[in-house]
Amino acid sequence: MGLRSAANGTGKVQFRTTATGPASNSVTLQLGANGTPAACFVNGRFGSPSVADRDATIEARHGSPSRTVGTLPLMVRIRKNAIRLTAGERRRFLSAFAVLNNSSFPVFRAVHTELTTDEAHGRQGFYPWHRAYLLDLERALQAIDPSVALPYWRFDQPAADLFTAGYLGAPAPGGWVNLAPSNPLAAWTTEQGVGIRRTMRFAPSSKAGVISETATLATAATYQPFWDPTEIDPHGAAHMSFAGDLSDPGTAPRDPLFFLLHCNVDRLWAKWQVRNRRFNPTNQSTYLPQGAGQQNNGARRIGHCVQDTMWPWNGIVGGVRPATAPRAPFPSSPSTPAPAAKPTVASMTDWQGVIDNRTRLGFDYDDVKYEPQP
Amino acid sequence: MHRDRSTATTARLRGWVLAAFADVGLPAGARPFVLEELATSREPHLVAAAARATRGASHPDDDLADALVDALERTHERDDTVTFEALAPTWPTRSPTTATTELLDALLAMEPTPPTALPGLRAVLTRHGRPSPARHHIARAIRDLEARQPATPHCCSPAPEPPENADDSADAVFARSVDLSLGLEDQHGAKLTVGDLLREPLTLVAFFYTRCPNPEKCSATITKLARIESILGPGIGIAAVTYDPGYDTAPRLRAYGEARGIQFGPSTRLVRCPHDHDDLARTFGLRVGYNGSVVNRHAIELHLVAADGRIIETWARIPWDPTTVAATARRYLTPEDHTATTT
Amino acid sequence: MSPSTGRQSGARELVRIIVDPDAKARPRTEAIEAATTIATTRPTLMDALLRTVTDRTSPVTVRRAALRALQVNRFRTSAFAPFQPRYFESLRAIATDTDEELRASALETLAANGDEYGQRLLVEGLRDSTVALVDPAHAVGMLGADIHGQDFTLLRELARSQDKTTRRSALRVLAADTGSVALFRKIARDKNEDRVARATSAVALQALAPRTFKKVAEEVALDERDHPEIRATLLNALAHDVNVKPSARLREQLPALDAAPAQVRAAAKLVADREAER
Numbered sequence: 001m002g003l004r005s006a007a008n009g010t011g012k013v014q015f016r017t018t019a020t021g022p023a024s025n026s027v028t029l030q031l032g033a034n035g036t037p038a039a040c041f042v043n044g045r046f047g048s049p050s051v052a053d054r055d056a057t058i059e060a061r062h063g064s065p066s067r068t069v070g071t072l073p074l075m076v077r078i079r080k081n082a083i084r085l086t087a088g089e090r091r092r093f094l095s096a097f098a099v100l101n102n103s104s105f106p107v108f109r110a111v112h113t114e115l116t117t118d119e120a121h122g123r124q125g126f127y128p129w130h131r132a133y134l135l136d137l138e139r140a141l142q143a144i145d146p147s148v149a150l151p152y153w154r155f156d157q158p159a160a161d162l163f164t165a166g167y168l169g170a171p172a173p174g175g176w177v178n179l180a181p182s183n184p185l186a187a188w189t190t191e192q193g194v195g196i197r198r199t200m201r202f203a204p205s206s207k208a209g210v211i212s213e214t215a216t217l218a219t220a221a222t223y224q225p226f227w228d229p230t231e232i233d234p235h236g237a238a239h240m241s242f243a244g245d246l247s248d249p250g251t252a253p254r255d256p257l258f259f260l261l262h263c264n265v266d267r268l269w270a271k272w273q274v275r276n277r278r279f280n281p282t283n284q285s286t287y288l289p290q291g292a293g294q295q296n297n298g299a300r301r302i303g304h305c306v307q308d309t310m311w312p313w314n315g316i317v318g319g320v321r322p323a324t325a326p327r328a329p330f331p332s333s334p335s336t337p338a339p340a341a342k343p344t345v346a347s348m349t350d351w352q353g354v355i356d357n358r359t360r361l362g363f364d365y366d367d368v369k370y371e372p373q374p
Numbered sequence: 375m376h377r378d379r380s381t382a383t384t385a386r387l388r389g390w391v392l393a394a395f396a397d398v399g400l401p402a403g404a405r406p407f408v409l410e411e412l413a414t415s416r417e418p419h420l421v422a423a424a425a426r427a428t429r430g431a432s433h434p435d436d437d438l439a440d441a442l443v444d445a446l447e448r449t450h451e452r453d454d455t456v457t458f459e460a461l462a463p464t465w466p467t468r469s470p471t472t473a474t475t476e477l478l479d480a481l482l483a484m485e486p487t488p489p490t491a492l493p494g495l496r497a498v499l500t501r502h503g504r505p506s507p508a509r510h511h512i513a514r515a516i517r518d519l520e521a522r523q524p525a526t527p528h529c530c531s532p533a534p535e536p537p538e539n540a541d542d543s544a545d546a547v548f549a550r551s552v553d554l555s556l557g558l559e560d561q562h563g564a565k566l567t568v569g570d571l572l573r574e575p576l577t578l579v580a581f582f583y584t585r586c587p588n589p590e591k592c593s594a595t596i597t598k599l600a601r602i603e604s605i606l607g608p609g610i611g612i613a614a615v616t617y618d619p620g621y622d623t624a625p626r627l628r629a630y631g632e633a634r635g636i637q638f639g640p641s642t643r644l645v646r647c648p649h650d651h652d653d654l655a656r657t658f659g660l661r662v663g664y665n666g667s668v669v670n671r672h673a674i675e676l677h678l679v680a681a682d683g684r685i686i687e688t689w690a691r692i693p694w695d696p697t698t699v700a701a702t703a704r705r706y707l708t709p710e711d712h713t714a715t716t717t
Numbered sequence: 718m719s720p721s722t723g724r725q726s727g728a729r730e731l732v733r734i735i736v737d738p739d740a741k742a743r744p745r746t747e748a749i750e751a752a753t754t755i756a757t758t759r760p761t762l763m764d765a766l767l768r769t770v771t772d773r774t775s776p777v778t779v780r781r782a783a784l785r786a787l788q789v790n791r792f793r794t795s796a797f798a799p800f801q802p803r804y805f806e807s808l809r810a811i812a813t814d815t816d817e818e819l820r821a822s823a824l825e826t827l828a829a830n831g832d833e834y835g836q837r838l839l840v841e842g843l844r845d846s847t848v849a850l851v852d853p854a855h856a857v858g859m860l861g862a863d864i865h866g867q868d869f870t871l872l873r874e875l876a877r878s879q880d881k882t883t884r885r886s887a888l889r890v891l892a893a894d895t896g897s898v899a900l901f902r903k904i905a906r907d908k909n910e911d912r913v914a915r916a917t918s919a920v921a922l923q924a925l926a927p928r929t930f931k932k933v934a935e936e937v938a939l940d941e942r943d944h945p946e947i948r949a950t951l952l953n954a955l956a957h958d959v960n961v962k963p964s965a966r967l968r969e970q971l972p973a974l975d976a977a978p979a980q981v982r983a984a985a986k987l988v989a990d991r992e993a994e995r
Contacts, residue, residue: 122795174854187954229754236792323594381865382833455806465809506799620895
């Protein structure tokens, strides 16, 4: 029996006979005579993501001459550069976000307030915590529309298209953005009122005031000296490229652009990981500090050591943790068993499942290759 | 005094009054308010003011010392520069201070030092993370206390009893009943009365609102109610009423409760009182103020209410512990023991 | 020289340049940029930045660079916490600065963090334009970051402002006030109103009074004489609201909107698609 990725779909897949073996565009499997299934591994083909649900197809072929005996439609769902989404992808993303705004989005805002002062910022857990936060939101969007993935704002390049009335809002007098009547975000509200408060401190046709991706990735080859300066630049610098809600840690998530900004921050970490092969959470070059954290606000504060579970999803309150933990437990996904309901810092490091396929988190980036390690 | 003022202005006024107790003396009736700010406020100005107020106490006591240390634990890493130079100061100010400074000064001013102060400060320092002015300040305060005369036998009084006939009826011993006929709407939009809400022999009734900016108040209250729910199981009702009935519609109540672990059911609800909220506020003696339609300040408050509407017990102003409250509620399920008290 | 000593002498040199009153602006701003990613781990650098922000004898470009460096570092919240008291004290000191960018930036952060002084300055400026530190539309938006800092009576006055930008800003922020439902209902229905004001008012109703919003939205959406833009906005809002189910009347009328202007048609299709999914 042969499997192949259909030629006529936008999304394409590849096959491996083992989790870490070489990939090819088709595979031949020996099925047992008594119907025993044969397993293989499937991943999206780099450079050929889907643009809509079910635009990729696996064809099962049999016989001589070979003919198609069955098909399985699926989606190669990938986080993309926000300015490269098709019109349909953009509309679905904005729609899902608008629906979320009317349901559970206040809780996402409530999580990223001063409560995250010690849980998510200023310490090494910054990257893994935000990876979990984004994934939590993305899964909430996918519960509304499974074809949606979070796009990223590539802030070290011009992205004029993003700052238009049909997308994340065009600059307008008074400090608020203009949103077209047909834009699903036109009805965006928070507890503070109607609309998105954002003023650009750079021209829409220019890049934001951040260091380049090249410089970011070259910062260091091990985690600690990579995280330390990059939390400030490009991350903090991207936030401060605006006036308005994005410019304050407590108000930033009121602006939907926050999630595209952080999606790029996460993508940079992902690219750095792939470049330096940093997936193994027990390796100090991948992540520090190792071991379990302590109940104090010192260098080994709980929540930032690799074995620690992360607030709020762990539901733990009290001690040095906040008194409340909305959004616990972490939502499950139909496409992967990871992470657990109380995700650890470690569970965020091998997001592609290159070492252990079971740790894959169910997302990836359009320009980050998947190369499992033998 | 607080009506139709912003939260920040209300805090400013409140702090001004609290700080004045340092000069004029701290009356017994003001103690609960001082302890409340030290236990729950996230505003450095109010914490600093409450710390100052303790210096007006006629003699130090363990409760005040413990409250100062707890406030230091919560505040020293989210502090601010404050001033009591004027009710509406301009900046730069000639007399800046911080909540950390005021808390430590208040502890150092206690003579003799309550025995829990030094161990409390050492524990705060142990949990404190990075080198910082606050850390140095705490370390210096510890050295100052250690350098004092060897500890004399503890001569401080226990915390004074609440005064009789106190003006603040909400904090006095009282027996009160709520109006069972008031109309409510729950998190699923179902219409019910207060009487319907109190369907169990006893119901724990808390107050909150979804737009509360202090996560240690409302968000923590609902989180703790969920915890109590899991401890108690069926037999005792769990309810929370919003201070903000105009904004906290059924979907908002539902989302807020679900996100904090509430398992809704006939005896576990989040409700609003859309038409009779003022009557409800009176009937419960709510400790809440408004700036127009928005809450400008409120206390933590939880009541244990019998099915006939009698308020059996109240926990007010100070954060309550779910395990303790659950144990108290279970105790009251025995029919003979329905005496009203305030904690 | 050990790496640690090297880093310390590097930090010392940066401090020296940053605070040097005789140095030109450019080397000072360059030193600030070089210091930005290491500042929170060097209290002397943070001290230099904080002093420079409030130093009115320094060139404004240097002061702005210092403020930006502090703001960027504030996103490392736990590392920044020890410096927060002085940071807010500095912001209050520059809230009335002669440089508009400095004072706007300071007021923005102060207001967003519920600072009484920052909010007071903004409200005073709205009441008396001669003491306004930023333009009214921005002042309203900054105050709007904290619903607990509002003066709704003042906002309702500003919602009658002749200045369109100010008025729109006030209406956006008034959407936190359940006491303004009648105002929003009136504006949303009025065909002679500014379209942005109408759209804002309708969305405010959606947040504050969902049943009223539904009634007004359906009324406007089905009114062939109303502006297509407004009709489309309200249909769009309805389509994305999981808490409001369109009435039977609207559902029946949706096919008739096939003859409506393009944007109304597209929004009506969204509503129909959502209903099909429910």
